[in-house]
Amino acid sequence: MTWTSGQVTVRAPATSANLGPGFDSVALALTLHDTVTARLQPAGLSIEVTGVGAAAAALGERHLVVRAVRAACDVVGKQPPGIAIHCGNDMPQGFGLGSSAAAIVAGLLAGRALAGDSGRAALPDDELLRLACQLDGHADNVAACLAGGLTIAWTSADPEPPGPRSVRLQPLPDIVPVLCIPDQPLATQLTRQALPGEVPLADAAANSARAALLVTALTSRPDLLMDATDDYLHQRYRAAAMPGSAALVGRLRAAGVPAVVSGAGPAVLALTLAGARAGVTTVRTIAATAGGLWRVLPLRVEPEGAQVTAGPAEA
Ligand SMILES: Nc1ncnc2c1ncn2[C@@H]1O[C@H](COP(=O)(O)OP(=O)(O)OP(=O)(O)O)[C@@H](O)[C@H]1O
Ligand SMILES: [Mg+2]
CATH class of the missing domain: 3.30.70.890 (GHMP kinase, C-terminal domain)
Known part of the structure; x- marks a missing residue:
């Protein structure tokens, strides 16, 4: 496989899950975003975070965005020689606005994009949803973060394919x-x-x-x-x-x-x-x-x- 030589940038929206009775299933994407930029470097990990959660850059490999990039590359079957990541964070963390889902989705999409064609082949959208759901612990926020708009997420009784499903609906513009x-x-x-x-x-x-x-x-x-x-x-x-x-x-x-x-x-x-x-x-x-x-x-x-x-x- 060939790694992407340039940088990749991912913009992920905040999401509000439950909306009252839609517990663990319904969520709405909102116009508040975090941005992750990633590029290959010869060796090691560099991570810089600006905005919300800047101190978390010190977590290095344990930083949630890095863990998600690594998870995507694991699925592709190869880790990059070295990687530089920048997170520009606008959404508050730990307030119920889906910041963990945005970090996970942005990291997975960045890792997949860095892996170019092999990334998309190894990690198609339904598999990416499954992996994001596994990392976040539930599907509601990651489904809306990936699809935008209004989403309903569920796990089908049909095991083919296994894992979460989601459907996107268009909420009223007003x-x-x-x-x-x-x-x-x-x-x-x-x-x-x-x-x-x-x-x-x-x-x-x-x-x-x-x-x-x-x-x-x-x-x-x-x-x-x-x-x-x-x-x-x-x-x-x-x-x-x-x-x-x-x-x-x-x-x-x-x-x-x-x-x-x-x-x-x-x-x-x-x-x-x-x-x-x-x-x-x-x-x-x-x-x-x-x-x-x-x-x-x-x-x-x-x-x-x-x-x-x-x-x-x-x-
Ligand atoms: N952009 C980010 N970069 C790194 N870690 C993050 C990021 N966003 C969230 N996290 C991690 O996730 C934790 C917050 O996750 P948590 O699920 O508790 O809240 P939330 O996702 O903001 O809200 P909710 O899941 O209720 O919508 C943070 O304390 C931090 O450890
Ligand atoms: Mg969360």
């Missing part, structure tokens, strides 16, 4: 996602421990109606967004671990803004509609008086999945 980001992060692992092993059947039934409604509301019936973002599976169990987020979700919903905990939290996502009475200004006003420090960030849905923006063209 949906304006507004993130409310507190000043302290929370590790996904900690909030997962708060979840029960079993839930009452009545809650499961109520949640399945809401999850089906969620897809309908985001793609054709935005008037249903309030009921469609009502969750029975996870937010109530995690509320004690993030009381400020639970309180903000409650206050936004009471004011008519469909709001949910973003991913494993503690960021809150409000799904406002362009031109609606309860819009970005309402979110700002409520966040300013909700207690704690909240950074309010109006975004758009990112229609494009993670892409190699410079380097060899992806077929």
Whole structure:
């Protein structure tokens, strides 16, 4: 095989998973990105990180982006002689915005692109999704990071091929996602421990109606967004671990803004509609008086999945 001689650049979007009832399955890509640039060097590993997580460059081979680049090259069957990586990070880490998925997806795509034609042959898209899912521990964020837009991820009972699947849907253009980001992060692992092993059947039934409604509301019936973002599976169990987020979700919903905990939290996502009475200004006003420090960030849905923006063209 021949390594790509130039540098490759990958831009990966942040993602908000769950959106209330779509626990571990539904996610939305957002217009907030991290960028990874990689190129071959004669020997060794150089890693530089600017922006969020700059200190993590000291992790070297244990840095998540490096681990993902290495994982892609392992599948190709060969590690490069040496590699230089630059990460330009805009997305906050550990807030429920899919930063780990973006790091993994960007690293895998960079490793695959460096390996040129052999990379694409050894690691086709469905295999890349499977590997990304394995590294992140769940498929929801990586599916939306790879495809953009709105995605549903699941594991098929059909073992051919084994592993996760995902489908991409186009959300309505007038949906304006507004993130409310507190000043302290929370590790996904900690909030997962708060979840029960079993839930009452009545809650499961109520949640399945809401999850089906969620897809309908985001793609054709935005008037249903309030009921469609009502969750029975996870937010109530995690509320004690993030009381400020639970309180903000409650206050936004009471004011008519469909709001949910973003991913494993503690960021809150409000799904406002362009031109609606309860819009970005309402979110700002409520966040300013909700207690704690909240950074309010109006975004758009990112229609494009993670892409190699410079380097060899992806077929
Ligand atoms: N760009 C990055 N480069 C290196 N490591 C990263 C990067 N982004 C995330 N990580 C690692 O992943 C951890 C955050 O992952 P975690 O899954 O807890 O949060 P998240 O992915 O931001 O949110 P969520 O999974 O709930 O959407 C960070 O503490 C860091 O160790
Ligand atoms: Mg994560």
